[in-house]
Amino acid sequence: MxxxxxxxxxxxxxxxxxxxxxxxxxxxxxxxxxxxxxxxxxxxxxxxxxxxxxxxxxxxxxxxxxxxxxxxxxxxxxxxxxxxxxxxxxxxxxxxxxxxxxxxxxxxxxxxxxxxxxxxxxxxxxxxxxxxxxxxxxxxxxxxxxxxxxxxxxxxxxxxxxxxxxxxxxxxxxxxxxxxxxxxxxxxxxxxxxxxxxxxxxxxxxxxxxxxxxxxxxxxxxxxxxxxxxxxxxxxxxxxACGAIGAGILGEGKTMCSIGTSGVVLSYESRKDINPQGKMHFFNHGEENAFYVMGVTLAAGHSLSWFKDTFAKEASFDHLLEGIEAVPAGSGGLLFTPYISGERTPHADADIRGSFIGMDSGHTLKHFARSVMEGITFSLRESIDIIRQSGKDITEVTAIGGGALNEVWLQMQADIFNANIIKLESEQGPAMGAAMLAAYGCEWFSSLAECAKVFIRPAKTYSPDPEQAEVYSGLFGIYQDVYGQTKDLNERLAAYRK
Known part of the structure; x- marks a missing residue:
C-alpha cells in the first residue's frame, strides 16, 4: 500500500x-x-x-x-x-x-x-x-x-x-x-x-x-x-486552487460552488489574456499554466449561522431546515441579501449591509430561513452570470462545502443557477487537492486530470426544475435591484453603527 x-x-x-x-x-x-x-x-x-x-x-x-x-x-x-x-x-x-x-x-x-x-x-x-x-x-x-x-x-x-x-x-x-x-x-x-x-x-x-x-x-x-x-x-x-483541484475543476467549462463561511464560485480558465477588470478575481491555478476566475460572497454560510444563532439559537441546523422544502420558491415574497459582512462580488463594498425585504405577518421562521438560503444562492448566481458573460457555457457546477450537505439547498442551487449540480461521493476540499498535488508530483499519474478520474467520484446530480428556474429568474432580477436601492441608505446608517 x-x-x-x-x-x-x-x-x-x-x-x-x-x-x-x-x-x-x-x-x-x-x-x-x-x-x-x-x-x-x-x-x-x-x-x-x-x-x-x-x-x-x-x-x-x-x-x-x-x-x-x-x-x-x-x-x-x-x-x-x-x-x-x-x-x-x-x-x-x-x-x-x-x-x-x-x-x-x-x-x-x-x-x-x-x-x-x-x-x-x-x-x-x-x-x-x-x-x-x-x-x-x-x-x-x-x-x-x-x-x-x-x-x-x-x-x-x-x-x-x-x-x-x-x-x-x-x-x-x-x-x-x-x-x-x-x-x-x-x-x-x-x-x-x-x-x-x-x-x-x-x-x-x-x-x-x-x-x-x-x-x-x-x-x-x-x-x-x-x-x-x-x-x-x-x-x-x-x-x-487546491479546492478546485480537489473538486476536479481541471478543464474548460469546469466550475465549482463552495459554500462555507464565505461562498466561492470558481471556474477553470486556460486563457491568460482574460481581464475581468476587478469584477472577479483572476488567479493562477495549481495546474501548470492554467488560471481560474473566482467570485466571492463574504457571508454565505455565515449568513445562515448568524440567522440561526440570532433567531433560533436552541435549534439544530437540521431542525431549522426541516420541512423547508414545503415553503415555495421565493419564500412567500420575502427576499434576503447576505451583505451582513459587506460584499465582495460583484460589489466590492465593505459598507453595504444586508436586508430582509417584503416581510409580512404571514411569514414564519421557515420562510425566513429559506429566504436566507435563497439570498446566499442569488449572490453566488451573480458570479455565475459574470463568468457566463465572458463567453463560458456553464451547464454543470460541482458543489462542495456545507452547502453540499443539504439536498434542498443543492436543488435550490440547480434551480437558481439553471445548471446541473454535482455532489461528490467524498468531499475533502483543499486537503484532497493538496494530496492530489503530491500524488501527481510522485508521478502516480501523467496529469492532475488523470489523477482526478481516480480520486474524485460523483455521487448524485441535481437537475434544474424548469418551472422553479423560471420563478427564480424573476426573483433574481429583483434581488439585483436591492444593492443599488439600499446603498445610500446603508451609507447614511453607517454613522449609527456601534
Missing part, C-alpha cells in the same frame, strides 16, 4: 488527510490554533503555531492510521491565502502574521489604486482589497519600518510551514497571485509594482509550480511527525 498526505493550513485549524493510491481517504486529523485580535479589525496568528500543530497533526495521523511511514511517498499543502509572514535572513519570524481577514489596510489599498491606476488590473489582474498581501506589507512599511528593514523575505502561511518542515524557501504561483505583486499572466514578480512602493524585489521568494518537488523532511521534523526523512515534499497551492 502506498499513500500521500494532504495538509490544509486553515484559519482555525490544520487538517491532514492520508490518501491511498486509489483516492480513498484512509485517515484524517485536525489540530486547532488560536486567532488573535489585538485591535478592532486586526486578525493575527503566530506562524510557529501553524508549524507546531502541523507536526502534531501528522504524528496523530500516522498513529491513528497505523500506516507504515515507508509507504508515505509524499505530502503537499493547501493554505489560507494572503497572510503576511515576514522573516529575516535566518528564517526567523519578525512579527505575528497578518491574516486574510484583517481589515486594517484600507488606506494602503487606496494608496495602491492611486499610485498604480489601471496598471494594477493590467498586471496583478485583481483589485486592491484589504485581504491581499501587498496592502499588509505597506502597512508594516508605514507603521513598523524597523520590522520591514529587517525582513529578508515575505512568505504566505503554507510556505512558512513548508520551510519549517524542509528548510526550503519558495512560493507557488497560485498563492503568489493573491499578493498583488505577481504579474499573473507572465508568472513573474512585477518589478514595476515593487518599485512603485520602494520595495526591493528581493523581498519576494523564488517562484515554483504547485506540484514541484521542494525537498524532503528535516530529520528532526520527520522524527517528531512519525515519518521518514526521505518523505518528498511538494510546493502546494492556495486553498481555493
Amino acid at each position: 502506498k499513500y500521500v498526505i494532504g495538509i490544509d493550513i486553515g484559519t482555525s485549524a490544520v487538517k491532514s488527510v492520508l490518501v491511498s493510491a486509489e483516492g480513498k481517504v484512509v485517515c484524517e486529523h485536525s489540530e486547532s490554533y488560536p486567532l488573535h485580535r489585538p485591535e478592532p479589525g486586526w486578525s493575527e496568528q503566530n506562524p510557529e503555531d501553524w508549524a507546531d500543530r502541523t507536526i502534531a497533526s501528522l504524528r496523530r495521523l500516522m498513529e491513528k492510521s497505523e500506516a507504515d511511514p515507508a509507504d508515505v511517498e509524499g505530502l503537499s499543502f493547501s493554505g489560507q491565502m494572503h497572510g503576511l509572514v515576514l522573516v529575516d535572513s535566518k528564517g526567523k519570524v519578525l512579527r505575528p502574521a497578518i491574516l486574510w481577514n484583517d481589515t486594517r489596510t484600507t488606506q494602503q489599498c487606496r494608496k495602491i489604486e492611486k499610485t498604480l491606476g489601471s496598471k494594477l488590473l493590467d498586471i496583478a489582474r485583481n483589485r486592491a482589497l484589504e485581504g491581499f498581501t501587498l496592502p499588509k506589507i505597506l502597512w508594516v512599511q508605514e507603521h513598523e519600518p524597523e520590522i520591514l528593514s529587517q525582513a529578508d523575505l515575505f512568505l504566505l502561511p503554507k510556505d512558512y510551514v513548508r520551510y519549517r518542515l524542509t528548510g526550503s524557501l519558495g512560493m507557488d504561483y497560485s498563492d503568489a497571485a493573491g499578493t498583488l505583486l505577481l504579474d499573473v499572466a507572465n508568472k513573474v514578480w512585477s518589478s514595476e509594482i515593487a518599485e512603485a512602493f520602494d520595495l526591493p524585489l528581493s523581498l519576494c521568494p523564488q517562484l515554483v509550480e504547485s506540484s514541484e518537488l521542494t525537498g524532503t523532511l528535516l530529520p528532526e521534523v520527520a522524527e517528531a511527525a512519525g515519518l521518514l526523512p526521505s518523505t518528498r515534499v511538494f510546493a502546494g497551492g492556495a486553498d481555493n
Whole structure:
C-alpha cells in the first residue's frame, strides 16, 4: 500500500488527510490554533503555531492510521491565502502574521489604486482589497519600518510551514497571485509594482509550480511527525486552487460552488489574456499554466449561522431546515441579501449591509430561513452570470462545502443557477487537492486530470426544475435591484453603527 498526505493550513485549524493510491481517504486529523485580535479589525496568528500543530497533526495521523511511514511517498499543502509572514535572513519570524481577514489596510489599498491606476488590473489582474498581501506589507512599511528593514523575505502561511518542515524557501504561483505583486499572466514578480512602493524585489521568494518537488523532511521534523526523512515534499497551492483541484475543476467549462463561511464560485480558465477588470478575481491555478476566475460572497454560510444563532439559537441546523422544502420558491415574497459582512462580488463594498425585504405577518421562521438560503444562492448566481458573460457555457457546477450537505439547498442551487449540480461521493476540499498535488508530483499519474478520474467520484446530480428556474429568474432580477436601492441608505446608517 502506498499513500500521500494532504495538509490544509486553515484559519482555525490544520487538517491532514492520508490518501491511498486509489483516492480513498484512509485517515484524517485536525489540530486547532488560536486567532488573535489585538485591535478592532486586526486578525493575527503566530506562524510557529501553524508549524507546531502541523507536526502534531501528522504524528496523530500516522498513529491513528497505523500506516507504515515507508509507504508515505509524499505530502503537499493547501493554505489560507494572503497572510503576511515576514522573516529575516535566518528564517526567523519578525512579527505575528497578518491574516486574510484583517481589515486594517484600507488606506494602503487606496494608496495602491492611486499610485498604480489601471496598471494594477493590467498586471496583478485583481483589485486592491484589504485581504491581499501587498496592502499588509505597506502597512508594516508605514507603521513598523524597523520590522520591514529587517525582513529578508515575505512568505504566505503554507510556505512558512513548508520551510519549517524542509528548510526550503519558495512560493507557488497560485498563492503568489493573491499578493498583488505577481504579474499573473507572465508568472513573474512585477518589478514595476515593487518599485512603485520602494520595495526591493528581493523581498519576494523564488517562484515554483504547485506540484514541484521542494525537498524532503528535516530529520528532526520527520522524527517528531512519525515519518521518514526521505518523505518528498511538494510546493502546494492556495486553498481555493487546491479546492478546485480537489473538486476536479481541471478543464474548460469546469466550475465549482463552495459554500462555507464565505461562498466561492470558481471556474477553470486556460486563457491568460482574460481581464475581468476587478469584477472577479483572476488567479493562477495549481495546474501548470492554467488560471481560474473566482467570485466571492463574504457571508454565505455565515449568513445562515448568524440567522440561526440570532433567531433560533436552541435549534439544530437540521431542525431549522426541516420541512423547508414545503415553503415555495421565493419564500412567500420575502427576499434576503447576505451583505451582513459587506460584499465582495460583484460589489466590492465593505459598507453595504444586508436586508430582509417584503416581510409580512404571514411569514414564519421557515420562510425566513429559506429566504436566507435563497439570498446566499442569488449572490453566488451573480458570479455565475459574470463568468457566463465572458463567453463560458456553464451547464454543470460541482458543489462542495456545507452547502453540499443539504439536498434542498443543492436543488435550490440547480434551480437558481439553471445548471446541473454535482455532489461528490467524498468531499475533502483543499486537503484532497493538496494530496492530489503530491500524488501527481510522485508521478502516480501523467496529469492532475488523470489523477482526478481516480480520486474524485460523483455521487448524485441535481437537475434544474424548469418551472422553479423560471420563478427564480424573476426573483433574481429583483434581488439585483436591492444593492443599488439600499446603498445610500446603508451609507447614511453607517454613522449609527456601534
